[in-house]
Amino acid sequence: METRGGKTHTCGTICLKYLLFLFNILFWLAGGVVLAVGVWTLVEKSDYVSLLNSSFYSASAYILIAAGVIVIVTGIIGCCATLKEMKSLLIVYLILLLCIVLLEIIAGVLAYIKYQELDEELRQNLKVNMQQKYKQPGEESVTQAVDKLQQEFMCCGSGNFSDWRDSVWIQAADNARLVPDSCCKTPSDLCGLRDHPSNIYNVEGGCIMKLEDFILSQLYILGSVGIGIAFLQIFGMMFTCCLYQNLKEDPY
Numbered sequence: 001m002e003t004r005g006g007k008t009h010t011c012g013t014i015c016l017k018y019l020l021f022l023f024n025i026l027f028w029l030a031g032g033v034v035l036a037v038g039v040w041t042l043v044e045k046s047d048y049v050s051l052l053n054s055s056f057y058s059a060s061a062y063i064l065i066a067a068g069v070i071v072i073v074t075g076i077i078g079c080c081a082t083l084k085e086m087k088s089l090l091i092v093y094l095i096l097l098l099c100i101v102l103l104e105i106i107a108g109v110l111a112y113i114k115y116q117e118l119d120e121e122l123r124q125n126l127k128v129n130m131q132q133k134y135k136q137p138g139e140e141s142v143t144q145a146v147d148k149l150q151q152e153f154m155c156c157g158s159g160n161f162s163d164w165r166d167s168v169w170i171q172a173a174d175n176a177r178l179v180p181d182s183c184c185k186t187p188s189d190l191c192g193l194r195d196h197p198s199n200i201y202n203v204e205g206g207c208i209m210k211l212e213d214f215i216l217s218q219l220y221i222l223g224s225v226g227i228g229i230a231f232l233q234i235f236g237m238m239f240t241c242c243l244y245q246n247l248k249e250d251p252y
Helices: 011-044 046-051 056-084 087-133 140-152 161-166 207-246
Strands: 002-004 007-009
Touching: 011 056, 011 207, 046 087, 046 140, 056 087, 056 207, 087 140, 087 161, 087 207, 140 207
Parallel strands: none
Antiparallel strands: 002 007
16 A cells, blocks of 8 residues: 555555556547547548538538547546546546547447438539539639549549530630640640540549548548547546545545
8 A cells, every 4th residue: 555645545546547547648649639630631621522512521520620629628637537536527537438438429320321421422413513613603612622633533524534525614615625634644734635544544533433432431540540549438437437436535
């Protein structure tokens, strides 16, 4: 047994304190990762929102940011509760952990359901947006998103490069291009005049499959991170309950 600050602790209690403190450090870091992913999603990939008719993509980024902040705050509360040995604060911390686990389960189910809807929505809207809105007045956000999409994913058109033949912009009398310049492997002004495989992303396929694969890979990553954090939380709740039982009555 060891006495600190007028309080006597067994070796088990001391070990629990250090384990819970270590858990909270890891939990705090996990919250920072989730927050960073949310900010990155919002800043780097927000252009793709204009290709969808729903706010699911931007809403998911804000949810990640909010979740990261909540996890960080919860981790700070856990550290304070552990170091100060406040049983009342440990209860608050335990309730917060339980709420976060429940929210993660709900978010996971909703994300799976919404992805099925988003996948169908994306297939329906991407081709229409490319053909009807690209380079049209007032549709600058769509034009920018399409150009970025085709260059970043090395693709051309929704299904393939031939989708551009029915584009309002391509069919304009003053436009001699066969595809947008962003379809070119080495983009330059008027490079879209040639649709030869050596010049454009002709045989690499359309953007719809690559965008779907990207979104699905992000969901897999987030799901894996969420499962990892959930396991951490389960251990954290176990440590919290054990520490709560081992601590003597707190005067606070």
